[in-house]
Amino acid sequence: MAWSTRQVAELAGTTVKAVRHYHRIGLLEEPERASNGYKRYGISHLTRLLRIRRLVDLGVPLAEIAVVEGPDDRAEQALRALDAELAASIERQQRMRAELAAVLRNRTLAELPPGFDGIREEVPRSGRSLMLLYARVFSPEVMDALQEIVSRPMLPVETEFEGLPADADEATRADLARRYLPEFHRQYEAYPAMRDAWRTAPGGEAYAASVVVPAMVEYYNWAQLDVLQRMNALLAEE
Structure with missing residues (x-):
């Protein structure tokens, strides 16, 4: 035939x-x-x-077929390497399915880094956007700390900061910075990684700043930025 x-x-x-x-x-x-x-x-x-x-x-690349069909130990090594790749792929897909299931339950999680499924509902979309950006420049330890911080109930001073109008007067801004500062101290004590967030940024402090600073200018109004600057000044004095 x-x-x-x-x-x-x-x-x-x-x-x-x-x-x-x-x-x-x-x-x-x-x-x-x-x-x-x-x-x-x-x-x-x-x-x-x-x-x-x-x-x-079975997933064997064409370039590896001759090796897999060979009589020596390289055939078994090639098959075991392929098995390891498939195991890693399956694990990644299972993780993706778990994350997708969480997104189906809460669509806002698509706007957040993985692992932030416990984020409080009060976090605005701008805050979720910042988390996405932070995940690109800060270390995993810093992101773990942020995940815990944004998962707990929002404090009154944080609510006040989020709702601060752009035309807030100087006295209001100065008072809020003074009252907000102790919360930063508590965060630094509870999450030491936050204290060194800039220094431990994988891409370096300058790279992290090139992403984070424009983002904060984009997502915070003038009064909120002034409060943050005042807190930085107070921290520098300390």
Whole structure:
């Protein structure tokens, strides 16, 4: 029995293009040609194609098929490496499914870094955006601390800061900075990573500042920024 390229490809569940590619890379021997010049494939070619398809379906890259079919220890090593890659992929997909399930329960979680599913509802969208940006520049330890901070109930002083109008007078801004400062001290004591957030930024302090400072200018109004500057001045004095 002899088949054309199209016929043997259909029998093997692949394409003519794939068969020709296997010829080019040396995985499949060229068959003899009939008197009319057309290739004539036999059982050995079909069996070979089915073996290639079997390994490809298992996830073996074409470049590794020759190694996997070899008699030495490299074949087992290649298969074990593939198994490890698949295990890591499955773990990643399971994690993605868990995160997707959380997003289905609370759509706002799509606007937050992974692990922030316990964030309090009062955090505005601007605050969620800041968390996304922070996750790109601060260390995992800092993000763990932030996750805990934004998961607890909002303090009155924090609520006051979030609702501070842009035209708040100087006395109001100065008073809020003075009353907000102790909360920063408590956070530094409870979460030491927060104290060194800038210094431990993976990309460096300058890189972190190039992202965070414009973001704060974007998401906070003038009065809120003034309160933050006043608190930084008070911290510097201390």
